[in-house]
Amino acid sequence: MIDIDGVAVTVEPGETIAAVLLRQDQPWSRQTPVSQSPRAPYCMMGVCFECLAEVDGTRSVQTCMKPVQDGMRVMRQIGRPRICG
Template identity: 70%
Template sequence: MFRKLHEPEGAITVYVDGIAASAEPGESIAAVLLRAAPHWSRTTPVTQSKRAPYCMMGVCFECLAIVDGIASVQTCLTLVRDGMRIERQHGKRSLSA
């Protein structure tokens, strides 16, 4: 669906649901999720419908995902880091004590 128009300089590796994905320093996690099939980041708590990054500026909250074990991270506002672990969020986030 989405792809880079250029080869990233100094590419780093992040892991989306355990699968390695190439990313460019300075890009958002949401941009990586839009390139990594399947193209969604979370499911809704009630109907489990799939949602994907939409506004790309932190207003709509459709881009929530689990990042390095932290649930409900707005991926459009979070920049990638080498070795980052990203998981698609299913339903309600779980709160651990």
């Protein structure tokens, strides 16, 4: 079980956070900084950075590359992403 924006979600061992997000009614992981358009995981292999979200307090995590762990807290990312530093 993980938490997405305060809602408990059942997960399967070995799946990524992005895969779990895509199963949700609202599958987006972040909003663009300028127009606030929702963006969802796209390439699922760590190239496009559309899947960025906050995971356990760390912003700009590539959710397509991060396997779920019981008790994770995921927040959809609002605002400018921070990829480095």
